[in-house]
Amino acid sequence: MYVAVKGGERAIDNAHAWLAEERRGDPAVAELTTAQIREQLRLAVNRVMAEGSLYDLDLAALAIKQARGDLIEAVFLIRAYRTTLPRHGVSLPVETAQMAVTRRISATFKDAPGGQVLGPTFDYTHRLLDFTLEANGEAPVALRAPAMAAAVPHITSFLNRDGMIEEAPHDDTPPPDLTREPMELPASRATRLQAIARGDEGFILSMAYSTQRGYGRTHAFVGELRIGMVDVEMEVPELGFAICIGEIELTECETVNQFKGSRTEPPQFTRGYGLTFGQNERKSIAMSLVDRALRWKELGEDYTGAPAQDEEFVLMHADNVQATGFLEHIKLPHYVDFQSELELVRKLRAEVAASAMQEAAE
Amino acid sequence: MTDQAYNFAYLDEQTKRMIRRAILKGVAVPGYQVPFASREMPMPYGWGTGGVQVTAACLTPEDVLKVIDQGADDTTNAVSIRKFFQRTAGVATTEATGEATLIQTRHRIPEAPLTEDQILVYQVPIPEPLRFLEPRETETRKMHSLEEYGLMHVKLYEDIARHGHIATAYAYPVKVEGRYVMDPSPIPRFDNPKLSDCPALQLFGAGREQRIYALPPYTQAVSLDFEDHPFEASKAPHDCDLCGASDSYLDEVITDDQGGRMFVCSDTDHCRCRREAGHVGRLGTPITEGVS
Numbered sequence: 001m002y003v004a005v006k007g008g009e010r011a012i013d014n015a016h017a018w019l020a021e022e023r024r025g026d027p028a029v030a031e032l033t034t035a036q037i038r039e040q041l042r043l044a045v046n047r048v049m050a051e052g053s054l055y056d057l058d059l060a061a062l063a064i065k066q067a068r069g070d071l072i073e074a075v076f077l078i079r080a081y082r083t084t085l086p087r088h089g090v091s092l093p094v095e096t097a098q099m100a101v102t103r104r105i106s107a108t109f110k111d112a113p114g115g116q117v118l119g120p121t122f123d124y125t126h127r128l129l130d131f132t133l134e135a136n137g138e139a140p141v142a143l144r145a146p147a148m149a150a151a152v153p154h155i156t157s158f159l160n161r162d163g164m165i166e167e168a169p170h171d172d173t174p175p176p177d178l179t180r181e182p183m184e185l186p187a188s189r190a191t192r193l194q195a196i197a198r199g200d201e202g203f204i205l206s207m208a209y210s211t212q213r214g215y216g217r218t219h220a221f222v223g224e225l226r227i228g229m230v231d232v233e234m235e236v237p238e239l240g241f242a243i244c245i246g247e248i249e250l251t252e253c254e255t256v257n258q259f260k261g262s263r264t265e266p267p268q269f270t271r272g273y274g275l276t277f278g279q280n281e282r283k284s285i286a287m288s289l290v291d292r293a294l295r296w297k298e299l300g301e302d303y304t305g306a307p308a309q310d311e312e313f314v315l316m317h318a319d320n321v322q323a324t325g326f327l328e329h330i331k332l333p334h335y336v337d338f339q340s341e342l343e344l345v346r347k348l349r350a351e352v353a354a355s356a357m358q359e360a361a362e
Numbered sequence: 363m364t365d366q367a368y369n370f371a372y373l374d375e376q377t378k379r380m381i382r383r384a385i386l387k388g389v390a391v392p393g394y395q396v397p398f399a400s401r402e403m404p405m406p407y408g409w410g411t412g413g414v415q416v417t418a419a420c421l422t423p424e425d426v427l428k429v430i431d432q433g434a435d436d437t438t439n440a441v442s443i444r445k446f447f448q449r450t451a452g453v454a455t456t457e458a459t460g461e462a463t464l465i466q467t468r469h470r471i472p473e474a475p476l477t478e479d480q481i482l483v484y485q486v487p488i489p490e491p492l493r494f495l496e497p498r499e500t501e502t503r504k505m506h507s508l509e510e511y512g513l514m515h516v517k518l519y520e521d522i523a524r525h526g527h528i529a530t531a532y533a534y535p536v537k538v539e540g541r542y543v544m545d546p547s548p549i550p551r552f553d554n555p556k557l558s559d560c561p562a563l564q565l566f567g568a569g570r571e572q573r574i575y576a577l578p579p580y581t582q583a584v585s586l587d588f589e590d591h592p593f594e595a596s597k598a599p600h601d602c603d604l605c606g607a608s609d610s611y612l613d614e615v616i617t618d619d620q621g622g623r624m625f626v627c628s629d630t631d632h633c634r635c636r637r638e639a640g641h642v643g644r645l646g647t648p649i650t651e652g653v654s
Contacts, residue, residue, distance in 0.1 A: 008436045008437055008438040008440070008441040009436070009441045009445075011438065012438055012441055012442060012445075076402070076406065079402040080402045080403065080404045082402070083401045083402040083403075084368065084372075084374070086374070179399075179401075179402075180399050181399050182397040182398060182399050182400070182572040183572070184397070185499060185500050186500065312498055312499060312500060316499070321402065321406075321407060322407045322570045324406065324407075325406030325407030325408040325409060325411075325570065326407055326408035326487070326570055327408070328406065328408070329406065329407075329408030329409050329487070332409065332431070332438075332439050332468075333431060333432045333437050333438075333439070334432075334469070334548075335432045335613050335614075335628065336432045336433065336469045336470055336532070336548075336549075336550055336611070336613070336628055337469060337531070337532040337533075337548050337550065339550070339598065339611075339612070339613055339614055339628075340531035340532045340550040340551065340552070340596070341531045341532070342598075342614065343531065343596055343597065343598055344527075344529060344531040344596075347527070347596075348525055348526075348527070348529070351526060
């Protein structure tokens with residue numbers, strides 16, 4: 001006789017053991033070290049840090065290893081770890097104008113003070129598989145130039161001098177912390193940017209792409225994209241002044257958007273902003289497009305019903321840890337709900353059949 | 363047993379305090395969804411993180427914990443959550459409904475009546491009963507504050523007009539103390555009558571959606587209906603094939619590829635107790651002491 005399955009506990013333990021074995025793969029192949037992941041899969045590490053909201057190269061590398069390369073799973077591991085950490089305080093805003101840039105490009109000006117610096121980019125590489133990598137070639141060495149002497153000013157600051165671009169409104173309100181407070185809608189721009197910065201790269205990319213294809217067109221130019229190291233400073237109450245507690249790599253994107261003016265604003269260029277941990281160009285550009293699309297209300301633009309303009313739609317569905325959890329929870333048992341649906345459908349079908357019989361009889 | 367690297371019941375005390383404040387507010391305004399700063403838990407969203415956070419905030423070292431999923435203690439996710447609290451809180455666990463002081467559940471209310479000394483914690487996927495009628499949170503919060511529930515009644519009316527019945531089999535909405543319309547989580551509507559006037563404290567946690575709500579003991583929770591179409595709790599028209607119970611909610615189990623099937627209690631503890639007391643169903647065998 002069939003008896004409802006027992007043994008969930010043993011099954012779970014065995015499944016986890018099997019997973020661990022699969023993670024390691026063939027033991028005849030050398031094990032991957034987290035240092036190798038950190039150094040050679042840096043863009044994966046960057047993505048995990050950005051969406052995990054935790055700047056730690058080594059932990060991100062560990063998470064990628066543990067997650068068998070599943071980056072959303074790695075983001076989840078980082079988030080679950082991060083939430084157990086105490087929050088000691090808040091840093092000063094990072095000064096991206098003081099960034100030691102390794103890459104800095106503008107699509108709006110051929111040249112500008114500070115120059116165009118291509119940096120380590122896939123742009124203009126031909127996407128041909130390089131089979132020499134399979135043969136484990138030697139470490140390539142690139143030519144070096146002396147470091148730039150001075151800080152590189154933001155491109156948009158030049159436009160700003162002529163009043164051609166909207167002022168970035170100065171706001172000293174402490175930004176909310178989405179990891180400590182529930183999201184409230186409608187959300188401030190700071191909340192939106194925070195949510196998008198943590199949001200799934202693929203989702204933000206698609207949202208941004210949709211604005212380019214006409215769903216809420218915002219005519220974006222990359223005013224500037226810069227990547228480099230910035231100091232993180234914090235005011236320590238005992239000292240009475242700010243000290244540098246470390247440096248982090250950031251990618252910052254400012255888009256310049258055509259704007260014909262509205263009832264409340266004169267014709268001028270408007271801004272979209274993106275900022276991510278590490279080198280993460282696609283995400284920061286996409287972020288700045290989505291940011292701009294979401295600003296329609298404050299700029300007095302029309303709501304055209306485009307998905308990227310819809311704050312609640314974008315913010316409530318951008319988080320991949322939430323999305324993947326809820327999506328995959330339908331793997332869990334639903335016997336009870338399904339049983340109640342079965343009963344309902346049987347009842348409805350019986351009634352339809354009965355009335356059909358009656359009609360036939362009449 | 364307890365993992366010393368983490369605080370008792372995993373969450374730090376500040377977070378627990380924040381959750382307890384939300385719970386107290388929920389108890390003070392029965393049926394109202396209180397926003398709270400849900401944390402990332404070491405299990406995925408949608409897998410009970412809301413219930414786990416509520417349980418973590420309520421647990422004391424003296425508690426006896428029972429965890430069920432689909433009414434059963436042995437379903438994989440129930441096992442996983444029970445193990446989590448054994449590891450991080452070191453509390454005693456039980457499968458016996460009567461022995462538990464705190465029961466975390468997904469999709470069922472135990473068959474055995476609960477007592478004033480118990481807390482029932484529900485895992486909630488979508489806390490908003492109006493969500494599938496109005497997708498916007500900004501709108502549904504307004505509808506709740508204005509007590510504007512006409513849309514829900516129209517939906518139920520349309521069900522009757524089209525099917526002759528209210529076609530909601532689980533997560534059947536209730537009105538709490540004549541004020542808030544509340545989603546009881548995806549329990550079958552068979553369980554709805556147990557929500558009302560229950561001696562135990564009932565807490566609902568939705569982690570991903572960042573909401574907590576509550577039914578304090580002896581709160582009225584009335585399933586929505588019409589005078590000429592009164593609410594009806596329903597179940598499969600069978601008795602349990604193992605213990606013969608005629609009044610418990612049943613799972614349908616496919617037994618072969620010839621259309622054979624059996625019906626068994628979804629509440630495994632209830633079924634076991636009845637079998638130990640000598641009840642035998644159509645396909646059951648008498649059970650001897652110590653064997654389950």
